Amino acid sequence: MSGRGSKDLVVDACVAARSGGDEAVYPASKYCRDFLLGLKDFGHGMVLNPSLKQEWNNHQSRFARMWRASMVATKRVRFVEDLLIAQLRDKIAKIAQKEGDKDAMLKDCHLIEAASQADRSVISVDERARTLFVSVASELHAVRQTLWVNPEIPGENPGDWLRSGAQYETERLLGY
Amino acid sequence: MTSEPSRATVPKGLPGDDQITGISVSGYKSLDSDAFIELKPLTLLAGANSSGKSSMMQPLLMMKQTLDASFDPGALAISGPNVKFTSVGQFVPRLSQGELSRFSVGVTFASDSRVMLKFTYRRNRGIKVDSLTCRMSDRELVFQSGLSSAAVRELVPIDVAEEYESSLDAFTGRLKEENAFPEWSFGKEWTVKRERCFLVPAIKPIAFLNEQPAWTSATPRPYTPPIVEQLKEKVRGIIHLPGLRGNPERAYPVTGIGPSFPGVFQDYAASVISLWQSEKRWEKVKSVTEHLAALDLTWGVRARSTSDTQVELKVTRSKLRADRNWVNVADVGLGVSQTLPVIVALIAAASGQIVFIEQPEIHLHPRAQFALAKVFADAVKRGVRIIAETHSSTLLLGVQTLVAQGALSASDVKLHWFHRTEHGNTRISSADLSSSGSFGDWPQDFADVALRSESQYLDAAESKLLDESRAEDAKAEEES
Numbered sequence: 001m002s003g004r005g006s007k008d009l010v011v012d013a014c015v016a017a018r019s020g021g022d023e024a025v026y027p028a029s030k031y032c033r034d035f036l037l038g039l040k041d042f043g044h045g046m047v048l049n050p051s052l053k054q055e056w057n058n059h060q061s062r063f064a065r066m067w068r069a070s071m072v073a074t075k076r077v078r079f080v081e082d083l084l085i086a087q088l089r090d091k092i093a094k095i096a097q098k099e100g101d102k103d104a105m106l107k108d109c110h111l112i113e114a115a116s117q118a119d120r121s122v123i124s125v126d127e128r129a130r131t132l133f134v135s136v137a138s139e140l141h142a143v144r145q146t147l148w149v150n151p152e153i154p155g156e157n158p159g160d161w162l163r164s165g166a167q168y169e170t171e172r173l174l175g176y
Numbered sequence: 177m178t179s180e181p182s183r184a185t186v187p188k189g190l191p192g193d194d195q196i197t198g199i200s201v202s203g204y205k206s207l208d209s210d211a212f213i214e215l216k217p218l219t220l221l222a223g224a225n226s227s228g229k230s231s232m233m234q235p236l237l238m239m240k241q242t243l244d245a246s247f248d249p250g251a252l253a254i255s256g257p258n259v260k261f262t263s264v265g266q267f268v269p270r271l272s273q274g275e276l277s278r279f280s281v282g283v284t285f286a287s288d289s290r291v292m293l294k295f296t297y298r299r300n301r302g303i304k305v306d307s308l309t310c311r312m313s314d315r316e317l318v319f320q321s322g323l324s325s326a327a328v329r330e331l332v333p334i335d336v337a338e339e340y341e342s343s344l345d346a347f348t349g350r351l352k353e354e355n356a357f358p359e360w361s362f363g364k365e366w367t368v369k370r371e372r373c374f375l376v377p378a379i380k381p382i383a384f385l386n387e388q389p390a391w392t393s394a395t396p397r398p399y400t401p402p403i404v405e406q407l408k409e410k411v412r413g414i415i416h417l418p419g420l421r422g423n424p425e426r427a428y429p430v431t432g433i434g435p436s437f438p439g440v441f442q443d444y445a446a447s448v449i450s451l452w453q454s455e456k457r458w459e460k461v462k463s464v465t466e467h468l469a470a471l472d473l474t475w476g477v478r479a480r481s482t483s484d485t486q487v488e489l490k491v492t493r494s495k496l497r498a499d500r501n502w503v504n505v506a507d508v509g510l511g512v513s514q515t516l517p518v519i520v521a522l523i524a525a526a527s528g529q530i531v532f533i534e535q536p537e538i539h540l541h542p543r544a545q546f547a548l549a550k551v552f553a554d555a556v557k558r559g560v561r562i563i564a565e566t567h568s569s570t571l572l573l574g575v576q577t578l579v580a581q582g583a584l585s586a587s588d589v590k591l592h593w594f595h596r597t598e599h600g601n602t603r604i605s606s607a608d609l610s611s612s613g614s615f616g617d618w619p620q621d622f623a624d625v626a627l628r629s630e631s632q633y634l635d636a637a638e639s640k641l642l643d644e645s646r647a648e649d650a651k652a653e654e655e656s
Contacts, residue, residue: 020630020634024634024638025638026635026638026639026641026642027638027639027642029634029638030634030635030638030639033631033634033635034631037627037628037631062630063627063630063631063634066623066626066627066630067627069573069623070623070624070627072612072614073573073576073613073614073615073623074614074615074616074617074618075610075614075615075616075617
């Protein structure tokens, strides 16, 4: 479990996949690795629930597996139960413009749900999902209040954000 | 005719069940202030090179070689099979002439009793035992030279003092009866005597002539307090496997086998197996074979006396029983000859006996390093107490995995991480494992080294691949 002044973050399995192996594309892969190392170095933790764990098991690179093992060994992984917020999923189904958008959001909805059990922060490289969530954020409180960081975009200064305590910064919220 | 190794006694367990649960060292090499490590059934010492891991155990090993010596080597044998120094200045601070240096070693038992030995060193005058302190729940005894006879007697249990005194009185009484020395009168004196590396109370007769001391015994009768006796047995019982376990030999010298193994254990491994074979203790031999097989090292081992003084070790090269090809241990990889003594030691050790292994992982493939954790766990289940000094994150991961699987109790494991300050002094960070095998904020860095190495390799390799890809694209564009 992360200590005082640190945060428990939901790290999407896509970050684990793109940190090495077949799905790695340089330099994006390096950004993902640096982010994971920074997350550990600056004392933050990760949140895992059974669904996320399964996704990590299916997609993680060798590097991500080593990183995860070191996070578990140093008690930096917070295990929570799968949480399904039916109200959130119903609303997404209702307000999604297209069937594809609905499916994409429901596929990644578990990230928002897991984040709601921790420090409401999601780390993901899935820009399509972010764009879709931003489009519905004004109507969905849980989405609006979720912070989203893409470690592959240097402009978001993900390293600095981690270093300064992974603060709950308003401008990083999906509802900003 | 060939001879089998002799066996003095069956190693059924060392006297007393009061286990050593902690070691403290001070003033020794980089261990400047009171360095303490708690011992559990499996204690792992880790840390960078020259961080002080070996130094923590060396004072106890020097005590072992002092007690094991066939002659009295003085207060501390600084050069022997377990630890080799040529001068005291190599492990205590350098001194100018006449200056006094002190170092100490303390041992804590499960009962919370404690024995502390303080040594002093003066250049060109050697090491002396300065004091021995026994701290029990109800009292503290300090043995040091210079105490009066009455003060020493106070340190001896009254019934023991009376028994020793009456025995001495009987002796001097006989001398009087026999009128051997009619002009002498007899008295007695309690004193503190050095017994190898310990100080203990002792009683001696004194003869007076014209009220002046005329004669005294050069060999006072010592009384060793039970706690000191216990420490002696525990220290002598340490089975030591150093980091350098020698080159594999075509034949090993026949050794005697007892509950304790003076010197280093690798010299005994062949004779121990030979003894088990001759006594038809096949479960022990089978256990060695199974552990070696689990490490993927060999699938059969046997010892054979080649002469009255030598035993050779043979191992198999094939997994298949029908295809067993027995070869001398010197003809297979170093992993076998380096690991075999570790496995034999762990199986030969009695419950409660300490096995100290430096670098158990040497010459082992990472898969075998991981599997070695199971060998340790099996020994721990039999009550063996293991102290292992390691650089293997894979072995540590194996231990963590067994704990998470429930095959090894988290409360049986203790981790100590050694590191040095910028001034070169050792600091120790200790950690327990949780039931999931995690160790929290223990500052171990070797897993981090692997992680960062992986990251650096990927950075370099992927960058290179990208450059190559771009170069190919540019070439293709040029051609088109």
